[in-house]
Amino acid sequence: xxxxxxxxxxxxxxxxxxxxxxxxxxxxxxxxxxxxxxxxxxxxxxxxxxxxxxxxxxxxxxxxxxxxxxxxxxxxxxxxxxxxxxxxxxxxxxxxxxxxxxxxxxxxxxxxxxxxxxxxxxxxxxxxxxxxxxxxxxxxxxxxxxxxxxxxxxxxxxxxxxxxxxxxxxxxxxxxxxxxxxxxxxxxxxxxxxxxxxxxxxxxxxxxxxxxxxxxx
Ligand SMILES: CSCCC(=O)C(=O)COP(=O)(O)O
Ligand SMILES: [Zn+2]
Numbered sequence: 001x002x003x004x005x006x007x008x009x010x011x012x013x014x015x016x017x018x019x020x021x022x023x024x025x026x027x028x029x030x031x032x033x034x035x036x037x038x039x040x041x042x043x044x045x046x047x048x049x050x051x052x053x054x055x056x057x058x059x060x061x062x063x064x065x066x067x068x069x070x071x072x073x074x075x076x077x078x079x080x081x082x083x084x085x086x087x088x089x090x091x092x093x094x095x096x097x098x099x100x101x102x103x104x105x106x107x108x109x110x111x112x113x114x115x116x117x118x119x120x121x122x123x124x125x126x127x128x129x130x131x132x133x134x135x136x137x138x139x140x141x142x143x144x145x146x147x148x149x150x151x152x153x154x155x156x157x158x159x160x161x162x163x164x165x166x167x168x169x170x171x172x173x174x175x176x177x178x179x180x181x182x183x184x185x186x187x188x189x190x191x192x193x194x195x196x197x198x199x200x201x202x203x204x205x206x207x208x209x210x211x212x213x214x215x216x217x
Pocket of ligand 1: 035088
């Protein structure tokens with residue numbers, strides 16, 4: 001379906017939902033120093049053609065303004081004439097949509113995701129086992145283990161985006177960038193938020209467990 005066929009009402013609903021989530025996350029200090037970016041798909045998913053609303057680059061994400069979001073295509077290019085620039089990390093969102101067909105992608109920088117991504121960065125993944133909140137990813141098996149991929153934090157975003165297909169795990173809706181932050185996604189904004197909150201909780205638990213055990217590596 002072409003972008004112009006998607007109803008204005010649907011586009012407005014998506015922008016409103018994104019703005020509400022942005023305000024909520026800002027209240028948790030999840031966008032320090034203008035970091036972070038959010039996106040939500042509009043219309044149906046077709047790997048050949050899809051569109052999403054994404055945060056404009058470099059904005060103070062704790063503010064609500066008419067210039068917070070723009071619509072882009074599957075290549076991350078603005079669809080409408082605008083002076084706004086899509087997030088510098090839009091290509092990573094594009095790749096996650098293309099590979100998963102998800103409905104929303106949220107990226108935040110937090111102290112816990114930075115610390116954990118660095119601690120396990122050399123291993124290429126964060127192993128998480130036996131913590132109840134793994135169930136937030138719809139994994140109900142007892143003592144389940146997941147591995148959250150950690151990618152290198154290259155300055156060149158296309159170089160990061162091209163690593164995404166090689167590490168994506170269908171059961172784990174998130175990827176860490178080392179010393180940078182997390183991308184979490186879901187079939188819609190509700191699920192992406194649940195996943196992001198679960199990751200952040202799990203990283204905090206792991207950090208505190210490591211401290212309790214006096215870990216060195
Ligand atoms: C100031 S944080 C550096 C860029 C970044 O990692 C980020 O998440 C925000 O970039 P954007 O272009 O989306 O504002
Ligand atoms: Zn970032």
